[in-house]
Amino acid sequence: MNTGGPFRLGISIAGPRFGAVAVDDSGRVVASEVTEGFGGLAVVVGSVLKQVGAGRIGAAMLAMSAFADWLRDHRTVGRVGVLRVGATPTTAVPPLAGWPREVAERVAGPWLTTAGGIDIDGSTAGELDLDAVRDFAGRCGTAASAVAVSGSFSYLDNRPERAAAAVVRDVLGAGYPITLSDDVGGFGLYERENAAILNAALGARAQTLIEGVRSILHEHGVGTELFVARNDGTLVTAPGAAALPIHIVSGHLAAVVRGHARMAGVENAIVVGGGGRHPGAGVVRHGRLVLEPTPTLAGVRTNQPVPLGFMAPAGMTEDHLVSWLRRRVGDLPVLDSEAGGPAIAAAVGVALAPVSGNVWSFVGDGGDRVEGIAEAGRQAVDRAVLAGADPAGTEVRQVVETQATYMSGGALRLFVQAAGRPFSSESRVP
Amino acid sequence: MRFTADDVAPMALGAAVLGGGGGGEPFLAEVMLREALGESGTIEIVTVDQLDADAEVAPFVLLGSPHALSEKLLGLAEPSIVFAGEPLRSRRPSAVMSYETAGINALYPLAAAALLGVPCVDADFCGRGVPSFDLSVLELDDVQSDSYLLCDPNGRTVVIRKWGRISVERLVRPVVETMGWLAVLSTSSMSAEFLRAHALRGSVSRCLELGRVFSGLAGLDDACAARLLERCGSVLIGSGVITERLATADRLGLRSSLSIEHDDAAEAPLRLEARNEFHLAVRAGEVLASTPDILVVADRVSWQPLSTEDAAVDRDVHVVALPADARWRTRKGLALTGPRALGYGLDYVDFSAVATGGGVR
Numbered sequence: 001m002n003t004g005g006p007f008r009l010g011i012s013i014a015g016p017r018f019g020a021v022a023v024d025d026s027g028r029v030v031a032s033e034v035t036e037g038f039g040g041l042a043v044v045v046g047s048v049l050k051q052v053g054a055g056r057i058g059a060a061m062l063a064m065s066a067f068a069d070w071l072r073d074h075r076t077v078g079r080v081g082v083l084r085v086g087a088t089p090t091t092a093v094p095p096l097a098g099w100p101r102e103v104a105e106r107v108a109g110p111w112l113t114t115a116g117g118i119d120i121d122g123s124t125a126g127e128l129d130l131d132a133v134r135d136f137a138g139r140c141g142t143a144a145s146a147v148a149v150s151g152s153f154s155y156l157d158n159r160p161e162r163a164a165a166a167v168v169r170d171v172l173g174a175g176y177p178i179t180l181s182d183d184v185g186g187f188g189l190y191e192r193e194n195a196a197i198l199n200a201a202l203g204a205r206a207q208t209l210i211e212g213v214r215s216i217l218h219e220h221g222v223g224t225e226l227f228v229a230r231n232d233g234t235l236v237t238a239p240g241a242a243a244l245p246i247h248i249v250s251g252h253l254a255a256v257v258r259g260h261a262r263m264a265g266v267e268n269a270i271v272v273g274g275g276g277r278h279p280g281a282g283v284v285r286h287g288r289l290v291l292e293p294t295p296t297l298a299g300v301r302t303n304q305p306v307p308l309g310f311m312a313p314a315g316m317t318e319d320h321l322v323s324w325l326r327r328r329v330g331d332l333p334v335l336d337s338e339a340g341g342p343a344i345a346a347a348v349g350v351a352l353a354p355v356s357g358n359v360w361s362f363v364g365d366g367g368d369r370v371e372g373i374a375e376a377g378r379q380a381v382d383r384a385v386l387a388g389a390d391p392a393g394t395e396v397r398q399v400v401e402t403q404a405t406y407m408s409g410g411a412l413r414l415f416v417q418a419a420g421r422p423f424s425s426e427s428r429v430p
Numbered sequence: 431m432r433f434t435a436d437d438v439a440p441m442a443l444g445a446a447v448l449g450g451g452g453g454g455e456p457f458l459a460e461v462m463l464r465e466a467l468g469e470s471g472t473i474e475i476v477t478v479d480q481l482d483a484d485a486e487v488a489p490f491v492l493l494g495s496p497h498a499l500s501e502k503l504l505g506l507a508e509p510s511i512v513f514a515g516e517p518l519r520s521r522r523p524s525a526v527m528s529y530e531t532a533g534i535n536a537l538y539p540l541a542a543a544a545l546l547g548v549p550c551v552d553a554d555f556c557g558r559g560v561p562s563f564d565l566s567v568l569e570l571d572d573v574q575s576d577s578y579l580l581c582d583p584n585g586r587t588v589v590i591r592k593w594g595r596i597s598v599e600r601l602v603r604p605v606v607e608t609m610g611w612l613a614v615l616s617t618s619s620m621s622a623e624f625l626r627a628h629a630l631r632g633s634v635s636r637c638l639e640l641g642r643v644f645s646g647l648a649g650l651d652d653a654c655a656a657r658l659l660e661r662c663g664s665v666l667i668g669s670g671v672i673t674e675r676l677a678t679a680d681r682l683g684l685r686s687s688l689s690i691e692h693d694d695a696a697e698a699p700l701r702l703e704a705r706n707e708f709h710l711a712v713r714a715g716e717v718l719a720s721t722p723d724i725l726v727v728a729d730r731v732s733w734q735p736l737s738t739e740d741a742a743v744d745r746d747v748h749v750v751a752l753p754a755d756a757r758w759r760t761r762k763g764l765a766l767t768g769p770r771a772l773g774y775g776l777d778y779v780d781f782s783a784v785a786t787g788g789g790v791r
Contacts, residue, residue: 088583089505098461404497
């Protein structure tokens with residue numbers, strides 16, 4: 001048995017393939033195991049813990065491809081009621097408009113658009129139609145298993161969404177699953193609402209899956225915090241992931257790409273071998289995972305960035321995937337993760353990832369840019385800490401400013417990401 | 431011609447091409463149009479010559495910022511309010527038309543026509559994406575309307591009447607801003623005779639045709655694509671990766687410079703100058719194409735045109751120049767929309783003269 005620690009336990013679940021590693025603080029892999037087939041998770045976790053000892057695990061990290069497979073295979077997901085709080089009618093583009101019919105038919109529950117949302121200047125237009133919302137909630141009780149609530153400009157003010165959700169809870173009970181578009185985040189009501197609907201549809205599965213992993217860890221004596229890989233490969237705590245599965249759909253591919261690039265010691269590469277049921281590939285450039293900002297997921301336009309390559313056209317072989325990516329990002333060297341094993345790459349990638357918090361915000365005409373960025377940065381740090389980052393050392397890692405076109409006064413869209421190392425119960429380790 | 435659900439996709443692609451990086455992404459109006467058409471709906475597209483002598487036409491244009499649009503989407507009420515045009519019109523118009531057949535404004539009037547059940551005229555006043563309401567052939571001919579109706583997404587309306595020459599852009603823009611950066615505008619109704627004298631003809635047809643050409647480019651090698659583009663008077667100026675993007679602001683507002691590194695490293699990088707649209711393409715100090723001709727920056731694989739916002743570092747792209755309408759290439763037209771009018775210190779360069787014999791460079 002190895003000594004030392006605390007170690008991070010990295011776990012990869014992709015289709016029937018399982019992998020687990022224990023890594024030390026410097027990123028060195030001290031134990032690893034892979035297997036295939038039913039019950040594989042207990043096998044790989046058990047094997048790694050036997051090598052390092054359950055008491056030496058400071059934190060556990062999970063990357064899984066289940067949600068990606070569900071989105072691609074259009075497997076059965078829950079039916080979702082959609083409640084849109086639009087400042088404005090927004091009625092010419094109703095919820096679920098533009099969705100592929102076969103997806104809409106499986107996901108669509110009742111929907112309602114009501115006034116009382118936020119306008120661009122922060123003002124409220126009209127009032128929430130309480131009777132209509134109660135009636136909508138009543139219909140959802142029988143015709144949907146979850147509700148998605150979307151509100152215009154929710155990143156300026158999310159109170160209308162929260163007020164609407166409170167009415168739904170009044171009718172359907174405090175435990176009824178509700179996704180708020182502001183928790184999903186991002187710009188664009190249509191894209192944010194779509195992501196919230198997909199999130200609500202995946203919610204019950206996420207809860208079950210993540211609980212399953214936690215209980216296996218408990219059985220093996222690992223009682224530490226469990227983190228899950230998000231779409232960009234950064235981490236969030238298990239409850240956060242279970243509530244927002246739309247944030248983790250591409251987490252496994254992101255972990256494979258980050259992990260393999262790290263193990264190979266390269267900053268620029270196309271990494272193939274996603275490890276899920278479908279061929280996967282991603283790109284790192286200058287040490288960063290290259291993301292697609294507005295991907296189409298399950299045929300639906302969303303605003304949740306996923307690794308470039310995650311959305312490769314279905315049925316593409318790995319060779320074609322590489323040339324497809326090359327045409328997007330140029331002639332980078334290709335790393336085949338099958339060589340080292342995608343399960344190990346993902347387990348390493350997720351074990352060594354930071355925890356992040358994201359904020360979208362907008363500095364309008366006459367607003368103070370510096371203050372806007374500082375405020376978004378403070379919020380991002382708070383969100384990262386809530387997602388499980390160690391408050392010591394969590395800081396703003398990325399600020400993306402985009403000038404809004406056709407707007408005078410220098411209006412700015414801001415995306416700010418803060419990140420830090422996972423807060424782990426290292427005091428448990430002697 | 432009957433516009434059907436099958437025409438929506440090529441129309442949206444052509445609209446993005448004509449936007450030249452601006453005009454607002456067509457997507458939301460595309461969804462609205464599909465919803466309005468349903469599976470079997472159609473829109474009658476009429477040429478200006480087919481209009482009855484007593485026909486009255488209401489031009490439609492969405493004004494505002496894509497940022498506002500992205501959260502407010504589009505409403506069902508505005509088209510009928512603007513079409514009825516209460517204080518503006520003495521009788522109900524017989525058709526709608528697009529003011530600016532580019533970006534979202536190429537699709538929105540069609541969606542309005544489908545909702546209202548009226549024809550849409552195959553014409554417009556801009557022929558490309560423009561940064562200001564004043565950059566139209568109506569300004570060129572000095573026949574701007576005297577009356578305007580604006581309607582915001584809450585159904586609130588404002589009427590503007592002017593006497594004499596004054597910038598409509600400057601009158602209208604503060605109203606759009608007060609309305610929350612999004613409004614639908616129409617003018618007093620226009621007669622068939624007026625449109626025959628002033629409008630740019632065949633705008634919807636051209637947009638559809640360009641959309642069909644661009645949808646056929648994906649999958650072709652660059653040389654084939656270039657030949658296909660040349661057949662519609664366009665030139666593939668270059669292909670490569672955006673390696674740098676600088677943003678500044680001057681008295682005309684936001685301005686960005688993009689550097690595109692050619693696949694062949696020996697080739698000097700292509701520089702693009704942009705504001706709300708792409709305006710100049712320059713290589714090694716030589717201007718290869720300039721406004722008012724249309725500069726399209728398209729995704730390398732899909733040939734989907736990118737907005738100036740989306741043309742970010744690391745994107746692999748093609749740059750294509752398309753000719754603007756001949757009326758924009760006249761001395762008077764260039765005074766309004768040439769490089770100098772848009773804040774660049776140089777004269778118009780006709781890309782077809784520069785690139786002769788060049789093909790893919």
